[in-house]
Amino acid sequence: MRKMNHPKLMLVLAVFWLTGGYALGQETDTTVRYNQYGARVNRTPLKAEERNGILVLESKDQKYKIWYDARVQVDGAMFFGDTYNPIGNGTSVRRARFAVKSQFTEKWYGEFDLDISNSELELKDAYLEFSPNERLSLRAGNYKEGFSFESTTTSRYLTFIERPNAVNTFAPSRHIGVGVMYHKDWLFGMGGIHFQTVGDPEERLFSEDNNKDYGTDEGVSFTGKLVAMPFHNDFNKGLHIGIAGSYRTPKTDAEIRGHERYSTRSLTSINRKKYMDTDLISNVDHIVLGGLEFAAYHKNFRFQGEYLMSNVHRKKWDEEMPTEKFDGWYAFGSVLLFGGKYNYNTNDAEFTQPTRGKSWGDVELAFRYDYLSLNSGMDQIMGGAGEGYTFGINYHVNNNVKIMLNYAYLNHDRYASGKNKLFVGYDENGALTKDPRKVVDANGKAGDDFSFVSVRFEVDF
Template identity: 30%
Template sequence: MKLSRLSLAITAILGSSLSTAALAIDLYVDTYTEQLYAKPGPGRVHIGSFVREDKPKTADKTADNTTDKTETADNTGPIAAEKKETADLSAVRRDIELKSKMMGARLASDIASLEERVKETENVHVQFTDSAPHFASKDGNFTFAINGRMQVASQYNFINDVLPATGTNLPNEWNSGATLRRARLGAEGTFFKIWDYKFEYDFSRGNGSVASGITDAYARLNVTKPFSVKIGSFKEPFSLEEAASNRYLTFIERHMSVNSFVDNPNTYKTGIGVNYAVPRFQFGVAFQTEPIGAWSAASTSVNTAGNVSRNNGSGDSGWEGIGRITGRPWMEDETKFLHVGISAGHTAVNTQYNAAGQIATTPSAQGGGGGGMAFFAFPGTNVDRTNMLNTGNLSVGDKGAPGSRRIDSYDRFGAEGWLVHGPFAVQGEYLRTNINGLGYDNEHFTGYYGFASYFLTGESKAYHVKNGAANRIKPRQNFQWNGSGWGAWEVAAGYDYINLNSGVIRGGQADMVRFALNWYPHPNIKIQNNIVHILNVNTEGSTISRTAGFNKADLSSFLTQVQVEF
């Protein structure tokens, strides 16, 4: 019967472990497992008796030589038979020992290889941070995490009193409905400990077009823990509310001046930025340009056919230098502090003329376009974000013609304040945008807002040190169906004002109030409810029929948003 290598090894081990006094041992093999046993049992077959070979004793010279010689010579007799049996057993043992050594060496090699593979798998650690999978190498040189957010929004307009549309224009009123406000998915991580990166794509941005869907896409070198340099596409360092992720806003939508002066012209620009951040002080500057892509959500240039001014032969895109300084001059702890800051930036705007000296408003055969710049505002609604206020393109008229105007650049300034004292917080900003160019003389836009919030369940606003802005709220007790936890509950109320009327520009003026009831059942889930009410709208003198139709409108809406993010 053929024995396995393991059985042969056991045979060798059993043979070496027998006492020298033992003359023979009976061995049995299991017909199923092929293992050897020293005792009979079910399924075991006797394979023979084996005698241990001891060191041959010195021949007794006094013995009967005649008898020994006779038995040795003719290989007969009991002594010769015993020697032959011993020699055969020794040969079997040597074969078993040789095969056992070979099997042992191979087994040791297999175990070593297995241990090496186990060590390799141990080099990667997987854990969940903020409910997202986070991968990290054992030495900490490489990390990788997935991030994402989904915001489902609804809007119901219970007061919708506007002027009727004229001619072939669409109705001026707001529309009620629901939408997927944002749907983003991204990846971020580190490599070699001093570098980090982030890439994020918004599937709802620009109707899913590739160029407009990208938000963050950068690599950052952390020179020291507080000091870093990044390159790629990232947010402008400007404004307290803009610096905060839309995941952590108190109200569903940002305030009108922040949207109009920062977010609507696309705050995600491409360039290089420097940042320094410690718990009490933050500083950021950037040199950026307008990104290449569809105007719908990724450019500051405006024309009726979309952003064709970014295509071949249309000239350079506009560059900007921008910066923000913030700090917490008073700070007892992370639940009691005063944050203040200022922002400033200069942005060049590209306006192109065709060969006849006209601003092209439709794509040319060479792909050129007019460019220019417009500012507009919508009053905090999340489904129908119609431009209630609109300056129209600030580059108008033929080149050199009387009355023509051209925007060459604009300057932005901002001041911000934020006080947190336990569950109570107040926040406000003032922003101004100056228009520079042909036909403009000190035209400027202004806006400001202020609001107060209070956590009924005792939480405090959280602070993001690197951004110098709001961070994720973590409830003291997560919501439980049995009533042992209710999550975090927050109420807020505020005022919002913007003025896009200045000099020859008639973009409109508006102010409003808003109220919020927010529920945070878990750190990664937020349910928001807002009421917005327009106090006054003045669009008299606007040349844009839709904007003119909102003059003296009476509007109120109830907004909701359910957010899941990680």
């Protein structure tokens, strides 16, 4: 028998040691391991794979899986128009997210997500989920409430750079709570009881002070939605028909307890002016939110729209006050030009990453109209109204990279004065005024209108 020379023998042994025996088709490493606390630990070899641009580590029996989810969105915007209030062009890191996600067993899942955009640390998703079977899930922690189709869709798969004004204004985002999700065939349901937002340090300080100094409860919300999904087993087409509602008592993260405020930055994060703004609404007893959702898709065509409303019920001592009513809606259509198709996830009742039609990617065209009114039907609060027209071009390069270009035009009414801090037109003397009642214009123009071009470079990995 020919003897193996020493260099080859050393190479085989090195490969065997580095791979834990897998190089020779064996799993023979039974060395006992201990953690930093001195306790003996179980050992499970993990296999590394790249799945659509995401690194995943998974056990052979698929009962344990862990992966990292990072996302960076770099935005820029340039504004146009003869505005009453100057707007500066700018850039920002809109999102810089890092998340760790893990499937512990077949039934347990956990997620931890941070945003460090523009050097500001903010906790996003942080929750534990238990799934007794493939249809039912129970969740506890900090996560998005089940309200609004566009709000619950991850920012990774948004069609436009910013969500519509009505969604940004009314849809509650992440709050600490417990909830349940259920899906079966054509039906999806989600509901939960939610409490305080984790928020930024200022919001947390307001909450703690209100609790400590005044003994104020954090507030509670009951939120849920139901979605019907006809054609749920057809991968080429589908419908989404949903209804959502939320009953909410005032949260203590407000600057003043017992108050509510609705405001929005009009489809951009670069311009920090909030034209439509109710200011603080006092004596809030509870709030009722409602929403209707509709979407349809067929291969490379997609349509989506929502109507959202908020009724702010007010009460001073035992005396009922007028209910402030606000609402808004949006609708958009989009198309993939080069053979791609839209994909819908029936487990979560939302759209996921589209399939690209070419090896070099795909191009998506989209147009959206959205409207928001923060003028109460009782004429008690006139926070302004506005409409937006947005045209978008998205280049889906690969699983990891997307480039977005938006052109938007914003048309505000005379009451969109940013809590009476912004000019809304000219008075009878030809001077700029912030008072909507004093605006006089022969052409009937009132309210600040402008357009802008924005761009986003996004990488997900």
